[in-house]
Amino acid sequence: MTPKAILKNTFGYDEFRPLQEDIINSILKKNDTLVIMPTGGGKSLCFQIPALIFEGLTIVISPLISLMKDQVQQLAEIGIPAVFLNSSLSAEDYRTNEELIRNKKVKLLYVAPETLSMEKTLTLLSVVKVDCITVDEAHCISEWGHDFRPEYRQIAEISLKFKDAVIAAFTATATPQVQDDIIKNLSLKKPKKFVGSFNRTNLYLQVILKRDPLSQTINFLEKYPKQSGIIYCFSRKQVDELYEELQHRKYSVRPYHAGLSDAQRKKHQEEFIKDDVQIIVATIAFGMGINKPNVRFVIHYDLPKNIESYYQEIGRAGRDGLRAHCLLLLGYGDISKINYFIDQKEDKERRIAKMQLDALISYAESYNCRRIPLLNYFGEKYESEKCGMCDNCEKEEENLVDVTIEAQKFLSCVIRTGEIYGAMHIVDVLRGSKSQKVINKNHHKLSTYGIGENLSKEQWLSLSRQFLQKTIIQKDYEFGSLKTTALGMEVLKGELKVKGILEVEEVKYKVQKESSLDYDKKLFALLRAKRKEIADKTGAPPYVIFPDKTLIEMATYFPKTPSLLREIHGVGEQKSKKYGQIFLTLINEYCQTNNIAGNIESKHRKRRKTTIKKAMFIQVGEAYKKSNSFDELLNRFDVKRNTLISHLTRYVSEGNKINTDILMDLIQIDEETQKNIFTVFDRLGTNYVRPVFDELNETVSYDDLRVLKICYINEQL
Ligand code: ADP
Numbered sequence: 029m030t031p032k033a034i035l036k037n038t039f040g041y042d043e044f045r046p047l048q049e050d051i052i053n054s055i056l057k058k059n060d061t062l063v064i065m066p067t068g069g070g071k072s073l074c075f076q077i078p079a080l081i082f083e084g085l086t087i088v089i090s091p092l093i094s095l096m097k098d099q100v101q102q103l104a105e106i107g108i109p110a111v112f113l114n115s116s117l118s119a120e121d122y123r124t125n126e127e128l129i130r131n132k133k134v135k136l137l138y139v140a141p142e143t144l145s146m147e148k149t150l151t152l153l154s155v156v157k158v159d160c161i162t163v164d165e166a167h168c169i170s171e172w173g174h175d176f177r178p179e180y181r182q183i184a185e186i187s188l189k190f191k192d193a194v195i196a197a198f199t200a201t202a203t204p205q206v207q208d209d210i211i212k213n214l215s216l217k218k219p220k221k222f223v224g225s226f227n228r229t230n231l232y233l234q235v236i237l238k239r240d241p242l243s244q245t246i247n248f249l250e251k252y253p254k255q256s257g258i259i260y261c262f263s264r265k266q267v268d269e270l271y272e273e274l275q276h277r278k279y280s281v282r283p284y285h286a287g288l289s290d291a292q293r294k295k296h297q298e299e300f301i302k303d304d305v306q307i308i309v310a311t312i313a314f315g316m317g318i319n320k321p322n323v324r325f326v327i328h329y330d331l332p333k334n335i336e337s338y339y340q341e342i343g344r345a346g347r348d349g350l351r352a353h354c355l356l357l358l359g360y361g362d363i364s365k366i367n368y369f370i371d372q373k374e375d376k377e378r379r380i381a382k383m384q385l386d387a388l389i390s391y392a393e394s395y396n397c398r399r400i401p402l403l404n405y406f407g408e409k410y411e412s413e414k415c416g417m418c419d420n421c422e423k424e425e426e427n428l429v430d431v432t433i434e435a436q437k438f439l440s441c442v443i444r445t446g447e448i449y450g451a452m453h454i455v456d457v458l459r460g461s462k463s464q465k466v467i468n469k470n471h472h473k474l475s476t477y478g479i480g481e482n483l484s485k486e487q488w489l490s491l492s493r494q495f496l497q498k499t500i501i502q503k504d505y506e507f508g509s510l511k512t513t514a515l516g517m518e519v520l521k522g523e524l525k526v527k528g529i530l531e532v533e534e535v536k537y538k539v540q541k542e543s544s545l546d547y548d549k550k551l552f553a554l555l556r557a558k559r560k561e562i563a564d565k566t567g568a569p570p571y572v573i574f575p576d577k578t579l580i581e582m583a584t585y586f587p588k589t590p591s592l593l594r595e596i597h598g599v600g601e602q603k604s605k606k607y608g609q610i611f612l613t614l615i616n617e618y619c620q621t622n623n624i625a626g627n628i629e630s631k632h633r634k635r636r637k638t639t640i641k642k643a644m645f646i647q648v649g650e651a652y653k654k655s656n657s658f659d660e661l662l663n664r665f666d667v668k669r670n671t672l673i674s675h676l677t678r679y680v681s682e683g684n685k686i687n688t689d690i691l692m693d694l695i696q697i698d699e700e701t702q703k704n705i706f707t708v709f710d711r712l713g714t715n716y717v718r719p720v721f722d723e724l725n726e727t728v729s730y731d732d733l734r735v736l737k738i739c740y741i742n743e744q745l
């Protein structure tokens with residue numbers, strides 16, 4: 029069978045994800061292969077499919093028993109013979125598994141490196157053909173990584189014993205040092221390297237200022253009832269406190285940290301994985317070895333210590349590819365807490381840790397698309413103007429106002445107080461506070477005292493963060509003191525204008541619907557209950573039976589026959605045999621009692637028919653072509669003008685030419701001016717409207733520029 033056929037028949041998936049097919053082919057050709065792909069990218073499939081095609085055995089080296097167990101369970105469910113050998117097995121099961129291997133009855137063997145290097149394992153394996161050695165979580169081989177395992181260092185030597193075996197290494201760690209370490213320490217021969225994008229497009233990223241974290245968290249949780257999520261805290265104490273608060277409020281929650289006994293930790297983790305408990309409040313001790321695909325949110329109650337850990341932790345959300353919400357509470361108090369720990373470190377280590385913390389803070393304080401700093405950190409360029417899946421991308425450019433005067437007031441206050449104070453104190457002076465500190469320092473006598481009373485404390489603090497972003501001031505993260513920069517001096521002299529946001533917005537949580545499918549919630553709940561019932565009988569987590577996406581598709585397309593069921597995501601041959609009838613019965617019954625017409629149609633045909641499946645910008649573009657006025661479109665789509673405009677922009681940018689007459693009716697600009705504006709677009713490009721707006725000295729409104737941008741792009745087609 030071809031890889032593609034196995035994907036559909038055995039796994040029940042329609043398409044390969046990016047790189048998967050190339051990686052599979054590389055392994056099949058027996059090229060040593062290194063794969064770097066983010067968590068949830070779908071690495072396992074890349075060695076599992078070759079394992080089915082190879083004649084001999086594939087050995088999978090994995091650092092944790094829980095990971096091995098999880099994969100073997102999932103493979104068993106889809107009818108792939110796989111076993112593991114480790115200390116968790118009874119003597120009898122161990123012997124059974126050895127027997128299966130000896131008799132060539134299994135395709136995949138999962139082991140920890142220390143088990144593999146044992147004399148008896150090697151003797152056992154000497155009588156079978158080994159075609160592939162897969163090293164999962166390969167970063168464990170590197171001291172630079174976060175989970176260094178000395179035993180991983182033995183792998184290269186052991187692999188020499190298997191002459192026919194190709195080596196395939198997999199990791200989600202992107203740093204070049206770690207990659208080099210993997211290649212070197214595994215002695216990979218002319219490895220083919222595959223690096224996937226680290227952009228997890230299904231994660232919605234949001235950062236809010238930490239004010240009252242408990243009520244902020246509860247507010248958020250209320251938006252995600254019955255969903256699974258993780259809340260990360262800085263310390264064990266914080267975990268215990270938050271856990272008690274939530275428990276007291278009747279949330280389904282468990283704590284997890286290194287202070288709990290092994291048994292307790294294991295129990296809480298299992299409960300979470302099996303959907304018996306919804307929320308885990310945890311320190312960073314929680315995560316490695318968690319394969320739960322339907323984590324719908326991750327909250328950082330406290331600041332993580334660097335971008336890498338942050339990315340790792342949010343990476344545990346949305347592994348199933350459905351949307352998930354990542355919320356970070358940015359507390360300035362947390363920074364000093366982390367700094368305190370950093371200060372205990374040695375010189376060089378300390379400097380690195382500080383730099384890493386700085387990068388995280390500037391990510392959190394950014395007013396640009398969050399994917400820019402995040403992906404840049406991993407050496408990946410992110411070009412798109414708006415990702416549409418972060419808080420900053422939803423803010424409108426129009427909210428920007430001229431804050432040059434405010435900046436000047438702020439800067440001169442920073443200078444008058446000697447450039448040794450943090451934002452808090454500066455703001456106190458600006459707002460004429462009578463605090464002890466202000467009086468003691470004689471700062472109430474400064475000329476800048478009280479000149480900023482017109483704005484609230486919050487507004488000033490928000491401005492100060494914006495000034496930092498724009499590098500007109502800079503902050504010493506060790507002491508928190510603010511200084512002016514050369515750019516700041518230009519502002520003071522009136523040579524440079526500053527734009528910013530004055531309104532302190534009320535925090536809104538844009539609830540992320542996990543799927544764009546409009547599924548039947550009642551049927552979904554029934555399917556979910558059935559899944560849980562089956563899972564509990566077998567002792568497996570529910571997602572091993574079927575992932576959420578499968579149930580969502582069932583509750584959307586109402587498949588009524590075995591062949592229609594096979595079209596659903598995740599329903600392969602084996603699962604269809606095993607569970608098909610149970611779920612079909614449930615669906616048929618439900619449709620009967622609820623009079624859901626026997627829409628005996630294929631998911632694929634249905635998909636093609638429903639316009640909802642078409643991307644919004646295409647719908648808008650096509651409707652535009654047929655309509656007579658812009659108002660007609662506004663009525664039809666019931667969205668804001670700007671939303672329509674940005675859909676049209678995308679439509680045209682993708683190469684679809686339109687007649688711009690209707691658009692031109694929206695603006696009143698003579699031909700001469702238009703020509704002039706087009707030459708500015710020529711020079712500055714169309715990526716951003718802001719520079720064009722500035723270049724034209726604000727004489728043409730944003731709204732008009734947006735429309736003209738479409739016309740301009742359209743003209744180039
Ligand atoms: P990783 O090891 O890279 O973190 P996994 O191999 O655990 O990721 O895969 C994450 C999820 O994506 C799993 O639930 C897996 O079944 C699913 N998946 C992988 N490849 C595909 C695909 N081509 N189509 C649909 N789902 C996929």
Ligand code: MG
Pocket residue numbers: 071072164
């Ligand atoms: Mg994996």
Ligand code: ZN
Pocket residue numbers: 396397398399414415416417418419420421
């Ligand atoms: Zn964005």
